[in-house]
Amino acid sequence: MSVLEKITSKDAIALEEKHGAHNYHPLPVVLSRGEGVFVWDVEGKKYYDFLSAYSAVNQGHCHPTIVNAMVDQARTLSLTSRAFYNDMLGKYEKYATETFHFDKLLPMNTGAEAVETALKICRKWAYEKKGIAENAAEIIVCENNFHGRTTTIISFSNDPVARKNFGPYTDGFIKIEYDNLMALEEALKTNENVAGFLVEPIQGEAGVFVPSEGYLKGAKALCEKYNVLFIADEVQTGIARTGRLLATCGNCSCVDKHCSGEPEVKPDILILGKALSGGAYPVSAVLANDGIMNVIRPGNHGSTFGGNPIAAAVGMAALGVVKEEKLAKNAYVLGEIFRKELNEFIPTCNLVKSVRGKGLLNAILINDTEESSTAWDICMALKENGLLAKPTHGNIIRFAPPLVMTKAELLDCVSIIIRTLQTFKQ
Template sequence: MNDIALRSRTEQLIALEALYGAKNYKPLDVVLTRGEGVYVWDVDGRRYLDCLSAYSAVNQGHCHPKILEAMVEQAGRLTLTSRAFRNDQLAPFYEELCALTHSTKVLPMNSGAEAVESALKVARKWGYEVKGVPADQAEIIVAADNFHGRTVAIVGFSTDPGSRSGFGPFAPGFKVVPYGDARALEAAITPNTVAFLVEPIQGEAGVIIPPAGYLKAARELCTRHNVILILDEIQTGLGRTGKLLAEEHEGIEADLTLIGKALSGGFYPVSAVLSNSEVMGVLHPGEHGSTFGGNPLACAVARAALKVLVEEGMIDNAARIGARLQASLAAIDAPRVKEVRGRGLMLAVELHPDAGGARRVCEGLQARGLLAKETHDHTIRIAPPLILTADQADWIVEQFAAALQ
């Protein structure tokens, strides 16, 4: 008899995944089959509180009924036309998204990486056609320890060896400066600089929050030197930090703002580049596009996802419950913990390097019915859906207190 057939259902599925799948992920050994609200269930029927939210793609909670209803209804009417034709969901999506974010132009795409790539193309084209940078000399400044996606161009300006090594040669035209250092940014700007691309909070790096005033200083420098400020809000946006967009914490507006993940509430790949007429106006028909970008199913889902985010008070809840959760985690008496940091419901617990590693703590949390994920060996990210209640937040703290002991 086949050895795999003798195992439990969980073991069978893990074995089949190892046998047939590319080994580019190292997930926890839990096999999920259902989700509702802040909870998910594995194939053996055990319930877990999800503290990752699919890297903030499920801000509205798993399988939100109103988003599901919009998806099912639209899927029965029209799913895809390509942008060769118009559809009746795209214009309302544009209108509602611009009204919510105070933008004037939207470029719809699918994944976060596509939004980043689109912004890089727009910035370069703006540099040549508006700023007057000599052909093929455009420079874009990025921050060290960034994470903007997995395409060849993007990993080319990553400083993470795991993301970058073995994938060259890379596209030129990028400069790396320390994150949170406005003086280093100013020193790197030249007449050929067209954009500065940065995360308001670095998620993959371990929820790294820059010094107060950094984003405001970056905005002022970009304005003074005629440089486009691109904020990657794919993780931080749409309520995660307790504001609709994280840029609001410092009262600034980017020239290009990138959103994705929670733009669909986890139902469908949807992303967007938000901008103004001057910058986005450099694109003309045939110069950029996507077969699926702006499709009616994506637009209908995104419209519903945005509506419930606002109407159900999820953004304010993220600010209120996030502050409670952060304070309670920081109060845990655990010598292994180096720091608790975050904003809203985008939090991290960093362990001392000699504390045995964050993976072991995540496995201990899994055994207690809580799913979280380590990043960079010593940090545990905590990003539950924005519908988290006070009682659920307190339960999370109890599990961390036990696992950290």
């Protein structure tokens, strides 16, 4: 079959079923084009994208600024490996570190790679700076976390689908309840070999669980008290998604033109990915100050593609779009409208228990069990009505549109969601 040959949705799905590993269960829609907040299937039907590739496409599909930067760099120099310098990486590292207020950046490609990198940095810091005996370091994580699916990461997951039959697992992790400062302090008090605390500012995959006010600030204070590194996984919550440049910005108002962007809760190690490239290219990064990052020396860690010239050009362009188009402010404003509209509707509908989220990272909790098909059926109905979303954890539907969405488009989407929900028996 020629790559230029037209294909139907049915044929495309059949090809994947036959020739691809079955490691995903996609919604049955075959997309062939995207622009801004919209995508089109191979038959030409137009949809609102309300998932944004799990928050990777914050800047909208095929943003011309990002695409042009990628194409121009691809025509010039695509890959050198880190065996040589290239003329783009240093510019990108300077731009990103100044944007997020850190001394150093270690470039990688995917979110899971960046998490693995942060874990290695944290452990090496623990042995060389904190004085923990080699191979004894432990890292505290939260229950219901999602940091990727590598062997090390699933070792501290409690998702049976991600874990079962992939052992033996990696030691060195302590699991505690999310949004529980008492549990965190107890773990810190009773384990002298703790090197770091790895946490999502909002647990996205678990169902968009937003922690209590003051949780992140309290957690950072406890980490400082016990000389432990606070590691923020902002792969999904970062790059303006929650209405701030970073979710750890907390109450510092990134929607205010006077805001410096300095996080209210500054992580010791910051993990970024997804929208760091606007979804155009795999780009991830770990950021930290010199006292932490300088434990990494030549030969300790690396990646053939990490820090390649295309990634550097795309990363700068993607961050530039976020700043120039004030996407954090737009996410904040539209998020407030989205939750207000749904909160007004929910009392009239027994099907939905609640809506929760920050900025344009939101979810609705369906009044049914995790084992039910109700959330999936709703997403199938939304698809028929021109809006694409996906369930997470059975009875939760995540809503995360591109941040370039307008108020009129958002209200149109709210109308589609409400109209669709009203068609289901309650």
